[in-house]
Amino acid sequence: MTQDELKKAVGQAAVKYVKPDTIVGVGTGSTVNHFIDALAEMKDQIIGAVSSSEQSTEKLKSYGIEVFDLNSVDQLDVYIDGADEITPHMAMIKGGGAALTREKIVAAVAKEFICIADSSKRVDVLGNFPLPVEVIPMARSYVAREIVKLGGDPVYRQGVVTDNGNVILDVHNMKILDPKAMEEKINAIVGVVTNGLFACRGADKLLLGTSNGVETY
Numbered sequence: 001m002t003q004d005e006l007k008k009a010v011g012q013a014a015v016k017y018v019k020p021d022t023i024v025g026v027g028t029g030s031t032v033n034h035f036i037d038a039l040a041e042m043k044d045q046i047i048g049a050v051s052s053s054e055q056s057t058e059k060l061k062s063y064g065i066e067v068f069d070l071n072s073v074d075q076l077d078v079y080i081d082g083a084d085e086i087t088p089h090m091a092m093i094k095g096g097g098a099a100l101t102r103e104k105i106v107a108a109v110a111k112e113f114i115c116i117a118d119s120s121k122r123v124d125v126l127g128n129f130p131l132p133v134e135v136i137p138m139a140r141s142y143v144a145r146e147i148v149k150l151g152g153d154p155v156y157r158q159g160v161v162t163d164n165g166n167v168i169l170d171v172h173n174m175k176i177l178d179p180k181a182m183e184e185k186i187n188a189i190v191g192v193v194t195n196g197l198f199a200c201r202g203a204d205k206l207l208l209g210t211s212n213g214v215e216t217y
Helices: 003-017 030-040 054-062 100-109 137-149 179-187
Strands: 023-026 048-051 076-081 110-118 131-135 153-156 167-172 192-195 205-210 213-216
Touching: 003 030, 003 076, 003 110, 003 205, 003 213, 023 030, 023 100, 030 054, 030 076, 030 110, 048 054, 048 100, 076 100, 100 110, 100 131, 100 192, 131 137, 137 153, 137 167, 179 192
Parallel strands: 023 048, 023 076, 076 110, 110 205
Antiparallel strands: 131 167, 131 192, 153 167, 205 213
């Protein structure tokens, strides 16, 4: 199976975790796009969705799925999203598509976070994929200097502005042995909105697309 076929398989498998008459938390990215395609097949059974990005919002609306503002929703039963890397302990790096802040907010509201990914995303140690950090624009250089002190090599993602109007620093060459501690350290830097480590609130379940089919962890 191609990587895209693996993504499609997990996207379709995630639909069974969506309960009728609920509002679904929907993430961002190529794997999630397959989930949205599958969700459209049962759109008449759900109330609607809360989306973590403008991109996903547009795709959901194109299928006639109502998208709610998170401020009008007390709780989500489930949040479905992908990952750039995920460990066996369910810690993740997310934010390759620059939607990490909204993804983290929606994940915080959800009772269950289900990660959907192809087998290439599963790793023992996080950090081979550059860690995205969303930063208030005026703090970019300061935050970069502070990240260097933590052992990372931050690179400004040129030409990218997040849905929140901020910029992204991608942190290279950092082996993240304690994801929770590193998540907290980076978030404590003044000017950081949040970073792409999802360890303090990791995934509850992983649907992994493999050559043997979809495996559940």
